[in-house]
Amino acid sequence: MTNTLHRYGNADSFRDDIIVFAICSRGKNDEGALEKLRKFLEMAIPFKPVNLGDARHGGCLRPSTDMDPTSHWNRDMTPDLDAVVKGLDAPTTVAAVFDNRTAAEEFFKAVKQADLGMSINISTDVDTAEEICLNAGTPRHSVGYSLGFEGKTELLPNSQVLELSTMCGHGMVSHSMAKKMIDWVKEGRRTPAEAATYMTRFCSCGVFNPARAARVLESSRSKTK
Amino acid sequence: MYINPDKCVACGNCTYVCPMGAIYVDPATKRSTIDRDECVECFSCYNGLSQEHLNPTLVRGMRKIFSMMRLRFDPEPDVCPTAAFEPDKLEWPRVVRRAFSDPRVPHESTGIEGRGTEEVKTNDISGRVKVGEVGFTIEFGRPGLGTRFYEIEKMSMALAKIGVDFEKKNPVTTLMTDTKTGKIREDILNEKVLSAILEIKVAVSRVEEIINVVHQVEKQVDTVVVLGVGVKCDENGDENVVRPVLERLGYNIERAKTNAGLGRITNKEVAAK
Numbered sequence: 001m002t003n004t005l006h007r008y009g010n011a012d013s014f015r016d017d018i019i020v021f022a023i024c025s026r027g028k029n030d031e032g033a034l035e036k037l038r039k040f041l042e043m044a045i046p047f048k049p050v051n052l053g054d055a056r057h058g059g060c061l062r063p064s065t066d067m068d069p070t071s072h073w074n075r076d077m078t079p080d081l082d083a084v085v086k087g088l089d090a091p092t093t094v095a096a097v098f099d100n101r102t103a104a105e106e107f108f109k110a111v112k113q114a115d116l117g118m119s120i121n122i123s124t125d126v127d128t129a130e131e132i133c134l135n136a137g138t139p140r141h142s143v144g145y146s147l148g149f150e151g152k153t154e155l156l157p158n159s160q161v162l163e164l165s166t167m168c169g170h171g172m173v174s175h176s177m178a179k180k181m182i183d184w185v186k187e188g189r190r191t192p193a194e195a196a197t198y199m200t201r202f203c204s205c206g207v208f209n210p211a212r213a214a215r216v217l218e219s220s221r222s223k224t225k
Numbered sequence: 226m227y228i229n230p231d232k233c234v235a236c237g238n239c240t241y242v243c244p245m246g247a248i249y250v251d252p253a254t255k256r257s258t259i260d261r262d263e264c265v266e267c268f269s270c271y272n273g274l275s276q277e278h279l280n281p282t283l284v285r286g287m288r289k290i291f292s293m294m295r296l297r298f299d300p301e302p303d304v305c306p307t308a309a310f311e312p313d314k315l316e317w318p319r320v321v322r323r324a325f326s327d328p329r330v331p332h333e334s335t336g337i338e339g340r341g342t343e344e345v346k347t348n349d350i351s352g353r354v355k356v357g358e359v360g361f362t363i364e365f366g367r368p369g370l371g372t373r374f375y376e377i378e379k380m381s382m383a384l385a386k387i388g389v390d391f392e393k394k395n396p397v398t399t400l401m402t403d404t405k406t407g408k409i410r411e412d413i414l415n416e417k418v419l420s421a422i423l424e425i426k427v428a429v430s431r432v433e434e435i436i437n438v439v440h441q442v443e444k445q446v447d448t449v450v451v452l453g454v455g456v457k458c459d460e461n462g463d464e465n466v467v468r469p470v471l472e473r474l475g476y477n478i479e480r481a482k483t484n485a486g487l488g489r490i491t492n493k494e495v496a497a498k
Contacts, residue, residue: 003328004482006367006451011479025343025350029491056329063275063303072300112487119347119488129483130462139462141486142345142354144362147452147476151443155370166368170328171419172269174244175369180302189299198303202242202273204328 003169004095004123004207006146008162011125017167017212018104018124018132020044021053021095022116029117033091036116041085043114044096047107052084053095053206060084061200061210077197084206099211101128109136160220164213168203177202185217192217226264226271230256232309234284238302239270239310244419245371257309265371265419266315267326275301276308318413324396325418326371344424345455349488353426359467360392360426360455361435366448367420374400375414376446377421381407383442384425387434392424429456432470 004019022040024033041052053059060079064071088094098104104122111120122129126145133140149156156162157175164178165171181195190198196213228239228248233256240248240257247263248270250256284306291298300306315323323330344362345354354360363380366372377397384391385407391398402408427435436452443450454471458464468478490496 005453005480006364007480008368009479014480023343023346025347025488027492028347028350028495029488031492063273065276065308067275067277067304069277069279072304075301108485112485116487117489117491119349120485121346121482122485123482124480126478126481126483129481133462133483133485136485138485138487139460140458140464140483141462142348142455142457142484143464144345144360144453144455144482144484145468145471145476145478146480146482147454147471148479149368149449149451150440151446151450152370152448156368156449162368169367171244171326171367171369172267172273172328174242174246174269176241176243176246177302180241184302198301201275201303202269204272 003205005144006166006169008149008159008166011127013163014125014128016099016215017209018098018101018122018128019095019207020098020104020108020111021093021121021123022118023093023121024091024118030091033118034088036118037091037094038085038088039114040111040116040118041088041094041096043110044107045081047098047103049081049096050099050209050211051079051097051200051206052081053097054084054088055093055205056090057087058204059200059206059208061197063201077194093205095205095207097207097209099209101132105132105135108132112136112138160216160223163216164199167208167213169207170204172202172204173199173208182217182220186221226259226266226268227311227313228257228259229309229311230254232281232307233257234281234288234307236288236300236306238300238304239274241302242270242273244269244369263417265326265417266319266323267419268312268323271310271312272329274303274305274310277304277306278308279306281307318416321413321416322418325421344453345484346482347488348455348457348484349486350490354455354457356457356459357429358426358457359429359432361424362453362455363423363439364451364453365421365446366418367451368449370448371417371419372421372448373415373417374409374421376448377423378407378409378414379445380439380442381409381423383438384423387438389425389427389435392426395422395424397421397423429466432467433474436474
């Protein structure tokens with residue numbers, strides 16, 4: 001699945017959006033993979049990721065199936081990174097999302113050192129990923145380029161909406177929800193961080209970047225396109 | 226998906242979260258309703274909305290009073306106050322919608338393995354794309370528009386005509402009645418999905434030819450298309466073969482997924498071989 005590849009934006013807009021993810025291959029390196037993937041997630045926490053993802057259960061902010069009505073006034077918006085680690089119960093794609101290159105680079109070096117044997121991918125602008133690999137002394141093995149959206153692009157919403165909604169590559173964050181959150185921030189009904197939190201809960205594999213979303217929402221206060 | 230009218234209080238929160246815009250408050254019934262033809266069974270409403278379990282009669286009464294006073298409660302936007310969403314049992318061919326739209330659905334339900342394969346994410350293990358080869362993913366309906374299989378078939382048949390082979394493990398390939406013609410089975414052609422991916426692998430020398438075909442077919446489909454191009458780097462980690470071709474064709478390469486090459490075969494039996 002190409003769930004982190006086709007994010008909308010130019011290279012500069014990915015300066016605070018670097019995803020490092022681990023995946024095993026069925027029948028090749030999946031024996032003992034659960035523990036290795038859990039270790040990958042545990043190792044990420046000291047580097048302060050803005051999201052951690054388990055493709056089966058979601059990220060560090062999840063919807064509640066039994067919400068208390070008083071939550072409308074005092075809802076807990078704190079990301080629960082440990083819950084992602086504890087909730088991992090089967091080999092799947094796991095991801096750590098960073099809002100700065102230094103943290104992502106240091107984490108990648110640590111993962112290399114740990115020698116987990118899993119396939120490790122970096123999803124961000126193409127040159128940054130290459131530099132992170134080179135700085136860790138690891139030449140890239142393969143690269144998957146995104147060529148951007150084509151076809152009936154006139155059916156798509158504006159660039160701010162796309163920057164937000166495409167951060168869930170599975171399409172679980174709707175354009176309408178992204179537009180609504182932009183409007184709520186413009187109206188002063190919610191802060192960018194709060195609005196980003198709502199959208200993060202819809203991403204079912206935990207690769208949505210709430211820090212980048214908050215930045216986009218902040219900048220959209222005075223933009224129309 | 227089904228919205229229980231006995232529970233729905235028409236708060237409208239769900240109308241914004243549907244990626245297809247298929248949910249609306251019906252003015253006749255004053256309940257949220259799903260346009261079943263547009264719904265792709267992605268379960269974003271059911272899985273993404275937090276659920277309260279308030280008494281629907283109480284909530285409707287409060288909303289009515291607030292409305293008469295021109296007051297509006299400002300609730301959290303990602304909540305269904307009465308847990309009104311109820312998944313219904315999906316039969317063939319509608320079950321295909323969910324298989325291609327809900328990222329959490331187990332592929333066993335249809336025999337289809339997710340929306341795509343591992344592309345180059347595990348290329349360090351699988352060796353699927355070698356130097357001199359290019360793996361294309363051609364995705365339809367993303368972001369947020371969706372597509373129907375008859376649109377995808379236009380592309381698969383055009384690609385088949387120029388003699389490309391479709392990735393065998395790809396779910397769309399498994400739904401073709403003939404991979405030599407790219408024909409997709411008749412009974413699912415009108416099914417709408419959030420997105421679907423065609424996957425092919427060709428020699429580097431065919432990159433321009435493939436992209437030209439994609440551009441021609443794009444003009445005939447009523448949705449968006451996004452291309453992913455997977456290549457193997459040389460021993461120094463450089464890739465100076467395909468990117469220049471793409472740039473010559475007018476693409477400004479901004480984003481990529483980079484496989485760092487740290488994977489290795491560790492399963493004892495396979496490693497021993």
